[in-house]
Amino acid sequence: MSPVLESTARALLRRIAVEQAESRLPSLTAAVVRDGRLAWFGSRGRVEGARPTETTQYRIGSITKSMVATVVMRLRDEGRVDLLDPIGKHIPGTPVGEVTLAQLLSHTAGLTAEPPGPWWERTPGMPVEELIGLLGPETGRHRPGRRFHYSNLGFALLGELVTRHRGVSWTRAVQEEILEPLGMCDTTPRPRAPHATGYAVHPWADVLLPEPEHDAVAMAPGGQLWSTPADLARWAAFVAGDTAGVLDPATLAEMREPATVDDGDAWTGGYGLGLQLARANxxxxxxxxxxxxxxxxxxxxxxxxxxxxxxxxxxxxxxxxTLLTELLAILDEHEPRLPVEWEPIGADADLLELTGPWYWGPSAYALRLLPDRGLSLNPIGGTGRASRFTAQADGTWLGLDGYYAGETLSLVRRPDGSLSHLDLNTFVFTRTPYDSAADVPGGVDEGGWR
Structure with a gap:
């Protein structure tokens, strides 16, 4: 454990104390994770007469969806499914068989938010065959791919997809493939002691009403799991990149990429593949x-x-x-992160030859060397398209981000072996603006600059 400073811990605890008191919460736990380790834990209120601890279980609702999505991405990486597959390829007989796995993962499939029947979160669940049999034309509420529309039903279908491909329940697949390798042994489909009881707090009086809890069965992939602060801290470390071999880091990065925006004109919140996204501070x-x-x-x-x-x-x-973003702001204020120390890297002479200014037409760019023979291309002056590139076995570089993500950067040499220009997916970068000695598409005016 890498604990926070005492002053930081006091400020964090005060913030959740205010939250628990002013929001009238029966109990509240919170934690901060840093560099893959639990750095701070705090709690207020009572669970069965005692202060909740790092091992007290709470229901985590839709955080379950992210764990189901992780198994779906493992199936993709194994070649068992493709994200462009229609769900009907894997679960025949639904009236929305044309929506893709990617659309279901990102809530852009246009499905109704809730399943047919009574309020599923407060009533006993039904088998998946019965649920699918209740679906009709009204299941699709929007054109697939048109917009973000959160759908619990969509993740019921994804949970069934996992069950059919793994040959075991989705809960067992999540447990064996995700939870156990991450050491999340206190995350379970049903509660175990000690666990909090779910309550509704009366809006105008300081009294409680116990809420019902059932096995959601077919809808369970949308929000069934229970977990603890300690286990959820391990999950936070996983999302931050400490995958422990559960998922390829590149696949996790793909899940974190924005697939849609969910807050209209604000553009501060969105959704990736099974993960919610936010921009804050x-x-x-x-x-x-x-x-x-x-x-x-x-x-x-x-x-x-x-x-x-x-x-x-x-x-x-x-x-x-804003509770969690305020906790992060407290951490930033009290313990701002130190920048990573600069240190030199090894560089081959052929790569050093590439560094420095290059010009796309009259626009100036700088090419810098990165570790492991990587390159970064950035506009000089701040306006233009920036991308990083990773070296390929054939002597080219593949774009990692920005406008040139997935595009190829190649070196073009003259017959004598000297470097003529860079070819970036047909765009030509030369050592001087519109170098007449390079093969610039469309040619360079014979009169030159004047």
Missing amino acids: GRRLAGHTGSMPGFLATVWADPADKVGVLFMANSTSGVSR
């Missing part, structure tokens, strides 16, 4: 919120900073949406 966060009757939970991770934060509460409503 200069951070790009990935994780998920969770709610079930009687419970609220959220986990966010910042992969760039290897920091995570979470809370768990046993109340149907009331926790501030």
Whole structure:
């Protein structure tokens, strides 16, 4: 454990103490994760008469979806499914068989938010065959791919996809492939002692109403799991990049890429593949919120900073949406991250030859050398397209991000072996603006600059 400073711990504890008191929460737990380790834990209120601890279980609701999505991505990496597959290829007989796995993972399939029948979160669940039999033309509410529309039903279908491909229940697949390798042994489909009881708090009186809890069966992939602050801290570390071999880091990065925006004109929140995304105070966060009757939970991770934060509460409503970002702000204020120390890297002479200024037409760019024969191309002056590139076995470089993600950067040499120009997916970069000695598409005016 890498603990925070005492002054930081006091400020963090005060923030959750204010939250628990002012929001009238039966109990509230919170934690900060740093560099893959639990750095701070705090709790307020009572569970069965005692202060909740790092091992007290709470229901985590839709955070379950991220774990189901991780198994789906493992199936993709194994070649068993393709994200462009229609769900009907794997689960025949639904009226929405044309929507793709990627659309279901990103909530862009246009499906209804809730399944048919009574309020599924407060009533006993039904078998998946019965659920599918209840689906009709009204299941599709929007054109697939058109917009973000959160769908619990969509993840019921993804859970069934996992079950059919693994030959075991989705819960067992999540347990064996995700939870056990990550050491999350206290995350379970049904509660175990000690666990919090879910309550609704009366809006106008300080009294409680116990909320029901059932096995959601077919809808369980949308929010069934229970977990602890300690386990959820390990999950935050996973989302931040400490995958422990559970998932290829590149696949996790793909899950964190924005697939859609979910907050209209604000563009501060979105969704990737099974992960919610947010931008707050200069951070790009990935994780998920969770709610079930009687419970609220959220986990966010910042992969760039290897920091995570979470809370768990046993109340149907009331926790501030900004609680976790405020905890991160406290951490930034009290213990700002030190920049990584600069140190030199090894460089081959042929790569050093490439560094320095290059010109796309009249626009100036700088090419810099990165570790492992990587390159970065950035506009000089700040306006233009920037990308990083990774070396390929054939002597080219592949774009990693920005406009040139997935595109190829090649060196073009003259017959005598000297370097003529760079070819970046047909765009020509020369050592001087519109170098007449290079093969610039369209040619260079014979009169030159004047």
